[in-house]
Amino acid sequence: MKRFLILISVLMISGSLCFAQRNSKALLVIDIQDFYFPGGKMALSEPEKAAGNAALLLGWFREKKLPVIHIRHNSEPGGKINEIVKPLETEKIITKNEINSFKSTGLNDYLKKLSVDTLVICGMQTHMCVEAAVRAGADLDYKVILVHDACTTRDLIWENKIVKAQDVHLSTLVTLKNYAVLKSTSEYLSQF
Numbered sequence: 001m002k003r004f005l006i007l008i009s010v011l012m013i014s015g016s017l018c019f020a021q022r023n024s025k026a027l028l029v030i031d032i033q034d035f036y037f038p039g040g041k042m043a044l045s046e047p048e049k050a051a052g053n054a055a056l057l058l059g060w061f062r063e064k065k066l067p068v069i070h071i072r073h074n075s076e077p078g079g080k081i082n083e084i085v086k087p088l089e090t091e092k093i094i095t096k097n098e099i100n101s102f103k104s105t106g107l108n109d110y111l112k113k114l115s116v117d118t119l120v121i122c123g124m125q126t127h128m129c130v131e132a133a134v135r136a137g138a139d140l141d142y143k144v145i146l147v148h149d150a151c152t153t154r155d156l157i158w159e160n161k162i163v164k165a166q167d168v169h170l171s172t173l174v175t176l177k178n179y180a181v182l183k184s185t186s187e188y189l190s191q192f
Contacts, residue, residue, distance in 0.1 A: 026067035030123025035078030045165035051084040053150035054122040100132040120141040122150030127172040144174040144180035
């Protein structure tokens with residue numbers, strides 16, 4: 001009887017650990033909204049390609065029944081989340097008014113409630129809202145994985161000089177490698 005009770009206890013603890021581990025990671029899909037696509041008020045460089053990679057991540061997280069959080073910047077026109085990564089009714093959507101997805105949104109509380117310790121991040125724009133979420137997530141002690149080819153940005157202008165989108169994207173990634181593990185979509189998905 002004593003062995004039976006020990007076995008039951010071990011199984012219950014193992015089950016609890018499996019459940020906690022199952023929810024230990026979440027996908028943040030940041031600002032993949034219509035205004036960043038061709039015809040939108042702030043079209044980015046190759047948004048379809050980045051969104052397509054984000055959709056692959058989304059499919060994997062859905063298949064594994066892991067948490068997905070869509071972040072939506074409160075801006076119109078074009079504020080709808082793009083069809084390529086359209087949220088399911090069961091997926092959390094957090095609307096923000098700031099660059100940082102954690103600021104005044106309840107995102108951190110929601111992640112803590114789910115026992116999330118690892119954030120997989122993708123979205124738009126690399127040098128703005130994505131960067132802010134990566135840094136804030138790291139500062140809040142999450143392990144952060146940034147899927148760099150599921151993000152994109154745009155050309156910027158500094159003192160009459162155009163900084164190409166690819167250079168903006170890459171220079172941001174160089175900085176963010178100090179806050180996150182950087183992986184491509186295929187690198188991330190092939191590790192499982």
